[in-house]
Amino acid sequence: MAERDLTVGIAGLGAIGLHLARALDAGVEGLRLVAVAARDRAKAERSLAGFRQPPAVVGLGELAERADVVVEAAPAAVFEEVARAAIARGRIFMPASVGALLPRMRLVEEARRTGARIIVPTGALLGLDAVRAAAEGPVESVTIETRKPPRGLAGAPYLERHGIDVAAITAPTRVFQGNAFDAAQGFPANVNVAAALALAGIGPERTRVEIWADPGVTRNMHTIRVEAEAARLTMTIENVPSEENPRTGRITPLSILACLRGLTSTLRVGS
Ligand SMILES: NC(=O)C1=CN([C@@H]2O[C@H](COP(=O)(O)OP(=O)(O)OC[C@H]3O[C@@H](n4cnc5c(N)ncnc54)[C@H](OP(=O)(O)O)[C@@H]3O)[C@@H](O)[C@H]2O)C=CC1
Numbered sequence: 001m002a003e004r005d006l007t008v009g010i011a012g013l014g015a016i017g018l019h020l021a022r023a024l025d026a027g028v029e030g031l032r033l034v035a036v037a038a039r040d041r042a043k044a045e046r047s048l049a050g051f052r053q054p055p056a057v058v059g060l061g062e063l064a065e066r067a068d069v070v071v072e073a074a075p076a077a078v079f080e081e082v083a084r085a086a087i088a089r090g091r092i093f094m095p096a097s098v099g100a101l102l103p104r105m106r107l108v109e110e111a112r113r114t115g116a117r118i119i120v121p122t123g124a125l126l127g128l129d130a131v132r133a134a135a136e137g138p139v140e141s142v143t144i145e146t147r148k149p150p151r152g153l154a155g156a157p158y159l160e161r162h163g164i165d166v167a168a169i170t171a172p173t174r175v176f177q178g179n180a181f182d183a184a185q186g187f188p189a190n191v192n193v194a195a196a197l198a199l200a201g202i203g204p205e206r207t208r209v210e211i212w213a214d215p216g217v218t219r220n221m222h223t224i225r226v227e228a229e230a231a232r233l234t235m236t237i238e239n240v241p242s243e244e245n246p247r248t249g250r251i252t253p254l255s256i257l258a259c260l261r262g263l264t265s266t267l268r269v270g271s
């Protein structure tokens, strides 16, 4: 291992974690996968069986003891445990379940104290570089419209609370309209992108979100609109849902990999 290599631990070995683990095992300059955590350890061991350098399978809180960088790619319900350990040890913490960070912004204060860094990857979204740049100046509005096949929204607590059965939806239906904070609470496994956008731009209260269940689309689509003094932005990404988890776009582990590369690469592109 080169002296400047960063060691990486991953919480979760699902649609994001397993793809990321495979990519790291195939070899990425400056990064080495050393540990993973999953709910079912025996299944995790099986998933790692063909790896060139199988990482240790450890508990969630133990990742931070083993790795310089802790990537969180697990359900939002275990976010706190992973984040807390990584931040307490001054690690680089890279969350996928970004929505879970919004009600826990005290973790940012805690990271300031311990020297940890929290780096939010662009994930399934696009253009956060431009949003961040625009937000260095005055911004009038930021909105995101998320449109998914109904099965990509199934199980969201907001839908259950409001008695909305997405399986019965036969025409494009707006199922949520509100701010990014409420969107992330109501759809913890579906709109982490809205949380990332809010953190890049003008915050979760001012960022407006619409969520559509649309039987006419096959991809997870996100359109961002920003009205700022410096620029007007309109950007759309159409994500191919992953086979393992239709809520999660296939680009997500690739985005995290690109973000990890940026930690050590000599040439880095984009802000
Ligand atoms: N930021 C972004 O743009 C995006 C973020 N996400 C978010 O990323 C997170 C991961 O997504 P995804 O990979 O699709 O999820 P999956 O459901 O495919 O995988 C989740 C993984 O977490 C593991 N897990 C579950 N419970 C525990 C536990 N108690 N302890 C340890 N591990 C556990 C599961 O283990 P096992 O396999 O043993 O069951 C599984 O490996 C989600 O919160 C999702 O909402 C998703 C898409 C985009």
Ligand SMILES: O=C([O-])CC(=O)C(=O)O
Residues within 6 Å of the ligand: 124, 188, 189, 190, 191, 192, 193, 194, 220, 221, 239, 247, 248, 249, 250, 252
């Ligand atoms: O993959 C996507 O399209 C977005 C997603 O699930 C999320 O933001 O959590």
